[in-house]
Amino acid sequence: MESSSSLSFLLTVPLMGALISLLVPKASQRLYAIFGSVLFLGLTVYETASLLFCKSAEEAARLAIEHRLDWVPDLGLSLSLRLDSVSVWFVVLNALVAVLAFSTRGIWYRKSPGLFTGLGFFLLFALNAAFLSNDLIAFYLAYESVFIPMIFMVGIWGVRQKAASVFRFFLMSFFGSILMLVSIFYLVREGAVSGAGYSSHLSDLIRVASGLGPERSAWVFLGFFLAFAIKVPLVPFHGWLKDVYTNAPVPATIWMSAILSKLGVFGMIRFVVPMFQGVILEHQAVLLSLAAISVVYAAFLAIRSSSPKTLLAYSSISHLGFVMMGVFSMKQAGASAAILLSAGHTLASGLLFFLLAQVEERQEGLDLNTAHGLAGRYPVLFTTMFLAVLASVSLPGTMNFAGEFLVLLEAYPSSALWTAVAGAGVVLGAVYMLRFYQQLGLGSPGSSGNGASGSAEAAGTGDLSGLDLILVIGLMGMILAGGFQTAIFLKGN
Amino acid sequence: MIAFEPWMMLVVSVLIFCIGLFGLIVRKNLLVMLMCVELMLNGANLSFVAFSKMHQLIEGHLSVLFVMTVAAAESAVGLGLVIALFRTLRTVDSDQIQLLRD
């Protein structure tokens, strides 16, 4: 693999995809988007295969690529990109999620589809840029540009109070971002004041941050922490999430839950943890408690949700709480486990939202307080959904189990109490996910409610089949394969 | 009889400029407003000439020629816009034209 070619490839191809989508006729936009994203996924895996599947940390370190691009040479600012054993996972997942999101069906392929695919490919580009950047200012730019397509997608194809929800989403995220920007500027300036010249490269800023002293570094840390805690999100910074997940069009929801949330995880692992080890270790109990409370709190919210989409949104918060426990365990193995669990969550939650959309296509007005009994009518769809539910409750054998197990194992020495609290999320997860599945699939239609929804059957949609089925089976295969072949994720240990 | 001094020209130019500005703010008719803009430009021109005379420099005259050219072009475009506006909105009252507000 040529050093910089694969980096520029990961960035330019999605941009080209966005441009080409302007030329594609309306009717074939979906085909183009799916084909393009599958192709990009294939190429991404091909380009990164040696790094992806290598088994030892030494080999991974040898294969890591870093490329530095001069940006404002007068100020010493450069854009630096890095593809290593951490970012490679996020890049691959990003390409995968794009396939899943583009494979949905709905209004976005009828009302200005060209804009949708264009925004989608631009999102792919922006996310890749964020995952690849090894430089805080470059990261900030990419991180912010992720908002743009997201806001347009929710604003154009969303439902109900989409404007209000997207406004809150923007407000909270931007609030965090601004604090992060201030922190970044502060660090860059500190570096310049100390005589090293302007640089926002991670390695330079790590040095700057370590020389700050406990008081100041705690404040700078807070800026970063809030930005990512809102992005992930951790309770109590999750207020924006429910409405925007629920009102967004399905592909946007898939993108947000499956990969945008990982942006926060990535930021924590890549930037915050190396820069602020001292601060995090000092306040580890608080951070772990936040993560554990997220797990339990969101699980409780999920238990009572009447909308299946809201339930999945809360379950997403709950699972990301586990991921953050891994990050805050402050161990190499914990971080690897967090990546493993992130990958599992990306696949499982992406799949669940995708399948839920498939169910909604077949029956409108899903409400978890009524039994719908759809499994008998669509056995294949609900079998796959059940498997996704199992991954989501992290049954052993899935990636999610391996991740959750390792995360808790690594967090245990730091705080047995909060590990046990987070563990309670395992039980609650079974409660709400089974409720989700049972109310949609099992029981007899209308047996425990007013029965109004049972009769409305969408015409002309049969069981899951064709490309959708292949995609779903592929993702399930990945969840299982990753659940057993964990070594490729854990090479960092 | 008071001898002509260049600063007197400056007073006249300021006066013309201020009349133009005042008219621009107060008058509601777009055509009149355009004329006021022309007045302001000419006020500025006059001051260029005055200073050119005061400092014995040719650049002032050059600027005047330049401004006059631009002003001619501007009034052509401006009049065109006013006509286009009148065609669509049937009015040239600036208070009625608030498309950007909402």
Next chain:
Amino acid sequence: MLITLLVFLPLFGFLVNGAIALGSKADSKHPPAVLTGAIATLAMAGSFVLALVLNAKLRALGGEPMAIEESLFSWIRLGTHSVDFGFRFDRLSAAFTLVITGVGSLIHLYSIGYMSHDSGVARYFAYLNLFCFMMLNLVLGQTLPHVFLGWEGVGLASYLLIGFWFRDGEKVRAGQKAFVMNRIGDLGFLLAMFVGFHAVGTLDAVALGQSVMAPKLAMLFGVLIFLACTGKSAQLPLFTWLPDAMAGPTPVSALIHAATMVTSGVYLLARLQPVIAGSPATIALIGGVGAATALIAAILACFQSDIKKILAYSTISQLGFMFAACGVGAFESGVFHVMTHAFFKALLFLGAGSVIHALSGNQDIFRMGGLRKSLPFTFWTFSAGWAAILGLPPFSGFFSKDEIIHDALVSRHGSLVLSGVLLFSALLTAFYMTRLYVLVFFGDSRLSAKEKAHVHESPFVMTIPLMVLAGASLAGGWFGAPVELASYEKAVRAPASAHTLVMVLSVAAALIGAFVARARYSRNTDSEPVLDPFRIDRFYGQVFGRGVYRLSDAIGRVLEETLVQGFLRGTAAIVDLSGNLIRTVQTGSAQTYLLMMVLAVAAVVSWIFFGVTGYGKF
């Protein structure tokens, strides 16, 4: 490769039957039970044969510790420690594997007859095979995470099979209850693994079992493991899911909720036995909980009228016996009872299934009676099961139950109270089982006319397993405990007279219970109300079931809506408000803007001239 093949044969059956189930359209004719059943049964029988071969190999192996190991691949890497995905076949695993595959094959065979009328038969056999696959992983897994894979997997299969008739919301909820209560136990398992790993640095089941931990950690580890066992093996306080689990098809109750899955707690304790037994507090807890469960479940069984519910409570009670045995350090007696119990309880359940099958779904023992004549095979085989659970010599239950009561009396950890409680539970066992036996098979028939016309003996595919199991229930105890877990010295050797005394007492207790029941129920066949004297299930329903939802509501309303969303709404409102305020300046009139611009320029100019540089500079 043999162990791998043994474990993966049922998985193969699961995949084939699962594909058949998904492939067949709901409205078309369902695949015949014989075909799908044969695939599943053959897969299990193949495993059984392999288990026999492996057992012979193991015995030929000699040496200590005897085990055949097969590691497949590295599953999870923890620093330098690798958790392998692999199997270990030793004496303890062998005993369980033989029971699972042996009894499992018979129940698969039986199911072909029992489920022949059901349209979901392919799905049924797929689930049943899946269960066996997971169960084999549980008992053969080398490491605790691998055991946990099986542990959760059997819970999953149990969930699927309890809610097998998924159009019935009640049954589905019973499945959910089982899964969730099991998960509470599983949390204990997870935490125990963390404690164990950080104390010892390994997750290998045997190594961890024989490790030495600090007393406090050992206690914590043991208690957490036992919490896992109370979930899976339906002990106090997590036992209430098992009676509800009877919503599943009867062969499932026989296989999962009597013979195999519910005994996995005993397996786990026996597997980790040295470290568990090393903590006196843990072991006392296990013994106490076991005996209490044995007693309470036996009492509850006396008040039921549903034939399967009686057997379910009986299972809980018998599991209590096994845990009591573990709790006095007599792990091998516990395992011994697991084995004999698997035979006779599977037999009893299958017999009950045969009765239910004959009566087209009637499960109320007060509406049966006199079935001795019309169901001769079922009656005779059920009699063997009845004698075995009562502990009448020479049936298998006699040997194992006698062992347990004896150990409870003479062991270092035992006591007179413990053995007394167990003895009384044995008496109650005899009472409720004889009550059931008499009401179902003796006296006058109380069937409805329609049932009377329909009643028929089950086909051979169902009676053959009954007969085999009857033989096993008779002879299963003659050869003594299947494993010796010698590493822990269990008892202060007691005089032989104690053994005789216990033997006499337990047989006497069984006879007393049986005679009382016979005296009462041979004449008095009026329906008795189902009583729930302890109201444990209702208590859980109120406190935890509804409590969780209430808490969820409270969190949703108070914390989420008021605080989090309120804060967010407030912030949004402030931004909105300030936006609106500033917006009033934007009148849309170009001239206003112009005026403002002029004023601003004037202000700036005057500031420059008079503010910064002072008046009179020019």
